[in-house]
Amino acid sequence: SAVISQKPSRDICQRGTSLTIQCQVDSQVTMMFWYRQQPGQSLTLIATANQGSEATYESGFVIDKFPISRPNLTFSTLTVSNMSPEDSSIYLCSAPGGRDGYTFGSGTRLTVV
Amino acid sequence: AQRVTQPEKLLSVFKGAPVELKCNYSYSGSPELFWYVQYSRQRLQLLLRHISRESIKGFTADLNKGETSFHLKKPFAQEEDSAMYYCALRAAGNKLTFGGGTRVLVKP
Numbered sequence: 376s377a378v379i380s381q382k383p384s385r386d387i388c389q390r391g392t393s394l395t396i397q398c399q400v401d402s403q404v405t406m407m408f409w410y411r412q413q414p415g416q417s418l419t420l421i422a423t424a425n426q427g428s429e430a431t432y433e434s435g436f437v438i439d440k441f442p443i444s445r446p447n448l449t450f451s452t453l454t455v456s457n458m459s460p461e462d463s464s465i466y467l468c469s470a471p472g473g474r475d476g477y478t479f480g481s482g483t484r485l486t487v488v
Numbered sequence: 489a490q491r492v493t494q495p496e497k498l499l500s501v502f503k504g505a506p507v508e509l510k511c512n513y514s515y516s517g518s519p520e521l522f523w524y525v526q527y528s529r530q531r532l533q534l535l536l537r538h539i540s541r542e543s544i545k546g547f548t549a550d551l552n553k554g555e556t557s558f559h560l561k562k563p564f565a566q567e568e569d570s571a572m573y574y575c576a577l578r579a580a581g582n583k584l585t586f587g588g589g590t591r592v593l594v595k596p
Contacts, residue, residue, distance in 0.1 A: 406582060408583070408584070416588070417574065417586045417587060417588045417589050418532075418574070418584075418586040419586075420583055420584070420585070423581065423582075423583065431581075467532070469584075471582065472534070476522060476524075476534035476537060477534070477584060478533075478534075479531050479532040479533070480531065481531045482531065
């Protein structure tokens with residue numbers, strides 16, 4: 376099954392700044408997914424990233440706040456823009472993996488101060 | 489819209505006791521359901537999915553369409569089963585919807 380390398384693993388950022396999270400997959404995948412996991416809560420899908428087209432955002436998430444790039448079939452980035460403390464969360468990327476499930480990155484723990 | 493509910497945030501059992509994690513879903517289409525597990529300091533990983541009807545690490549889960557449930561069971565819990573468990577539903581567009589998660593603590 377696919378293996379995803381995600382970085383950074385954690386960061387502490389000042390409010391108003393932006394952070395870009397990267398995910399590298401060791402095989403080509405058509406779709407990648409970005410999730411947010413707020414403290415004490417479950418995973419919420421932010422958007423689906425397809426290569427060669429704009430990302431599809433879920434309700435409550437917008438491109439200006441969470442721009443996504445998908446330059447090829449093995450890589451994607453998510454930027455958290457103009458951060459506020461409410462953006463403090465774990466951010467995860469995911470891609471279809473073995474046994475028809477999904478494989479996940481190790482997560483980025485973001486703290487905004 | 490689809491929804492996945494895990495009513496228990498925490499399950500605490502003794503080693504060797506049975507454990508059952510509840511999962512209920514709502515979805516208008518034909519559901520595809522999964523259980524994911526996250527051990528301490530590890531990434532989220534697939535435990536099992538309903539289509540394969542397999543037993544992984546002694547865990548089983550049966551899809552009950554009448555009750556819209558996909559409960560996860562293990563007859564004899566082990567300490568290494570302590571982890572966070574998420575029930576998830578795959579809908580159109582290959583998107584996963586996760587339940588709120590259940591933390592399992594197996595005491596010696």
